[in-house]
Amino acid sequence: xxxxxxxxxxxxxxxxxxxxxxxxxxPTHLDAATAVAFAQAAAGAASTATITVPSGQxxxxxxxxIDLAQNATGAVVTNVNTTAMVNVSGGPQWSFSCVATxxxxxxxxxxxxxxxxxxxxxxxxxxxxxxxxxxxQFTVRIYYYVAP
Amino acid sequence: MRKFAFSLVALLALxxxxxxxxxxxxxxxxxxxxxxxxxxxxxxxxxxxxxxxxTQSVATVSVPGGxxxxxxxxxxxxxxxxxxxxxxxxxxxxxxxxxNPSWSFSATAANLTSTCLRLGDSxxxxxxxxxxxxxxxxxxxxATTNTGYTIRxxxxxxx
Numbered sequence: 288x289x290x291x292x293x294x295x296x297x298x299x300x301x302x303x304x305x306x307x308x309x310x311x312x313x314p315t316h317l318d319a320a321t322a323v324a325f326a327q328a329a330a331g332a333a334s335t336a337t338i339t340v341p342s343g344q345x346x347x348x349x350x351x352x353i354d355l356a357q358n359a360t361g362a363v364v365t366n367v368n369t370t371a372m373v374n375v376s377g378g379p380q381w382s383f384s385c386v387a388t389x390x391x392x393x394x395x396x397x398x399x400x401x402x403x404x405x406x407x408x409x410x411x412x413x414x415x416x417x418x419x420x421x422x423x424q425f426t427v428r429i430y431y432y433v434a435p
Numbered sequence: 436m437r438k439f440a441f442s443l444v445a446l447l448a449l450x451x452x453x454x455x456x457x458x459x460x461x462x463x464x465x466x467x468x469x470x471x472x473x474x475x476x477x478x479x480x481x482x483x484x485x486x487x488x489x490t491q492s493v494a495t496v497s498v499p500g501g502x503x504x505x506x507x508x509x510x511x512x513x514x515x516x517x518x519x520x521x522x523x524x525x526x527x528x529x530x531x532x533x534x535n536p537s538w539s540f541s542a543t544a545a546n547l548t549s550t551c552l553r554l555g556d557s558x559x560x561x562x563x564x565x566x567x568x569x570x571x572x573x574x575x576x577x578a579t580t581n582t583g584y585t586i587r588x589x590x591x592x593x594x
Contacts, residue, residue: 317467317468317469318467318469318472319467321465321467322465339464340464341464341466344466345471347472347475363517363549364549365516365517365549366486366487366488366514366516366583367486368485368486368585372479375478375479376477376478376479377478377479377480377481378479378481379479379481379587380481380485380486380585380587381512381585381587382485382486382512382514382551382583382585383514383551384514384515384516384549384550384551384583385549385550385551386548386549386550387549393550393551394550394551394552394553396553397553398508398510398555398557399557400476400507400508400557400589401507401557401558401559402474402475402476402507402508402557402558402559402560402561403472403475403476404475404476404477404479404507404589405472405475405476405477407477407478432467432469433464433465433466433467434466434467434468434469434470434471434472435470435471
């Protein structure tokens with residue numbers, strides 16, 4: 288009976304392993320980003336991405352991506368800044384200019400932080416708002432994890 | 436009973452690896468089970484005159500006495516207005532970093548008309564400032580008629 292049980296467990300284990308394809312033999316990456324605060328409002332409207340930070344925890348930001356895309360009409364964007372990021376010491380901002388070309392993407396933001404950026408106060412949300420001109424649309428992505 | 440205990444241990448062995456990854460609260464917010472990261476950047480030093488055309492931007496990280504700034508990233512924007520100005524071999528310069536590196540660009544007026552150039556670096560291992568208590572300063576090119584400059588320096592302080 289004992290042998291049967293051992294064989295059964297081994298068979299189950301092998302079954303699970305064979306059902307999962309190409310698993311990296313690497314431990315859980317505990318400081319991996321686990322979520323993305325994402326916002327995409329309609330053209331001309333403000334996009335606000337918000338990280339909801341649980342009490343006693345901080346947000347660790349591992350990357351920021353911001354797209355600025357013109358709609359089918361297009362309008363010039365001249366030296367527009369995002370608002371200051373909320374609950375990040377220093378309140379970083381990002382700047383944009385863009386020609387009025389219909390259906391065109393402007394130069395976006397791609398910032399990656401191998402060493403993450405930690406929010407300022409625990410249990411306080413982090414947010415970033417970007418407001419475009421009438422005929423363009425901001426998309427904001429903040430990659431993060433939450434930890435003490 | 437022995438069989439039951441054996442089965443229970445086996446089930447726990449299968450379930451534990453998944454449960455150890457993170458803890459999710461009742462609101463769905465998951466907390467990574469990783470300790471506080473003491474080398475995370477905890478502040479961003481913005482330059483002056485963010486995105487304002489015809490001004491120079493200067494970002495000054497004021498380093499307390501006896502400490503160093505550990506820079507984890509430097510990102511720089513140069514955004515032109517609807518007129519645009521040419522820039523020829525201009526630099527964002529630095530002080531307080533060993534070697535005082537610069538970031539350079541050139542652009543035609545057309546290449547800086549209603550568009551942005553983005554420069555910068557991020558570091559898997561932080562860049563330590565050159566001397567304790569000495570500020571790290573990043574300075575944009577001189578004021579340019581139709582270009583606004585934005586500087587972000589990500590950092591923390593430590594011995």
